Amino acid sequence: MGESLPSAGRLISDTLKQTFEDRMDELLVDLGRKITLHLEPTIEDCPNCGFSSILKRSNNIYNSSNPNALGPLHKVFSDGQNCPVCGSRGVLKTPRSVEYTATIKKTFRDDQISSSWASIKNKLAKTNTVIDSYKDIIDCSHATIDEKMYKRLGDPVKTGLQSFIRVKCFWEMVE
Numbered sequence: 686m687g688e689s690l691p692s693a694g695r696l697i698s699d700t701l702k703q704t705f706e707d708r709m710d711e712l713l714v715d716l717g718r719k720i721t722l723h724l725e726p727t728i729e730d731c732p733n734c735g736f737s738s739i740l741k742r743s744n745n746i747y748n749s750s751n752p753n754a755l756g757p758l759h760k761v762f763s764d765g766q767n768c769p770v771c772g773s774r775g776v777l778k779t780p781r782s783v784e785y786t787a788t789i790k791k792t793f794r795d796d797q798i799s800s801s802w803a804s805i806k807n808k809l810a811k812t813n814t815v816i817d818s819y820k821d822i823i824d825c826s827h828a829t830i831d832e833k834m835y836k837r838l839g840d841p842v843k844t845g846l847q848s849f850i851r852v853k854c855f856w857e858m859v860e
């Protein structure tokens with residue numbers, strides 16, 4: 686037997702729902718601070734050398750058709766030397782990060798956290814961010830919160846009333 690509920694409620698209008706979500710966003714901005722999520726770096730072929738698929742690194746041969754102007758991405762070198770652009774790795778890694786505004790909680794009663802976290806209670810942080818941050822929180826390797834480095838603890842949780850509008854996540858400070 687399923688639920689028997691009216692197809693639509695009449696107490697809260699769509700306009701009021703939108704107003705609620707807008708006010709929640711304003712509250713987040715008023716109370717929140719910026720956190721930085723560090724994502725996997727992008728990896729692309731070095732334009733300045735060839736890649737050895739056997740060695741899985743640079744073949745240490747200058748690529749004379751490097752399309753970049755002479756500079757950080759284009760440095761002439763003698764074959765056999767280490768490529769000065771990629772350090773002979775054959776690829777360039779570009780760090781990626783994204784900022785979100787979060788409300789941040791750092792003090793917890795014992796009943797607010799998993800008992801397995803009791804010993805790290807003073808290293809915990811809980812963030813509350815916009816729903817759009819969900820995938821980045823899943824994907825990030827770590828986060829900077831109040832200038833300290835944190836790793837994610839457990840899975841982020843989507844929260845909201847009629848629709849999900851926030852992501853809550855626990856983090857542990859790492860040395």
Ligand SMILES: [Zn+2]
Nearest residue numbers: 731734768771
């Ligand atoms: Zn290179």
